[in-house]
Amino acid sequence: MFSVTLLVFSAGLALAEVTPTAPGPGDAFAAGSDCTIKWDADTSGQWTNVSISLMSGSNNNMTRVTTVASGLDGTDSNLTPYNWTCPDVNPYSAIYFYQFTNGDDKESSAWTTRFTITSPRGDSETPEHDTQPNGDSIPWGDGNLAPSNDVSVQAAGSTRSSKDSDQEDEDDSDDMSTATRTHGSNVTDRKSSATDSSSCSPRQ
Secondary structure (H helix, E strand, C coil): CHHHHHHHHHHHHHCCCCEEEECCCCCEEECCCEEEEEEECCCCCCCCCEEEEEEEEECCEEEEEEEEEEEECCCCHHHCCEEEECCCEECCEEEEEEEEEECCEEEEEEECCCEEEECCCCCCECCCECCCCCCCCCCECCCEECCCCCCEEEECCEEEEHHHHHHHHHHCCCCCHHHCCCCCCCCCCCCCCCCCCCCCCCCC
């Protein structure tokens, strides 16, 4: 009985981390407009130094586009939903997703599913790739900030331009790609009730 109780308790701790819930598949945001990010707060008390990054790339080679926020207390449910200004990107496509990281613990990162950043007029193009490198039918592509990009980015209660954030990102040569994951038989996605969001890797 003790071992069963311990197993259940341990499983509860494993599921207590920050869980992204939005955006989800089909969501689209225009560059220069408000973008909304939602998550379920951590109940373990451990996610107290959360960074959120805008990402692109395949599931096993994720790359950071820009930093959205840092130094957030993931246990504070009052911080979600979180709004920021979507940057001007290239290309406008359904290839972007968010990565949540607690401090330097990249191995425990969590992700939203892929969503679309469109042009200010609402235009977008089909993702460059129809399937993941391993054959999964999940479209993807590589994105980056447009050269003229200079929109506001919130970080730990302050406001910066995403151009400044991107420059800081370039100084971090290992990027967020060190948290890349492949989809093996031992990988389980935890989907939220609101969206098809995964805590293991972006699925769509």
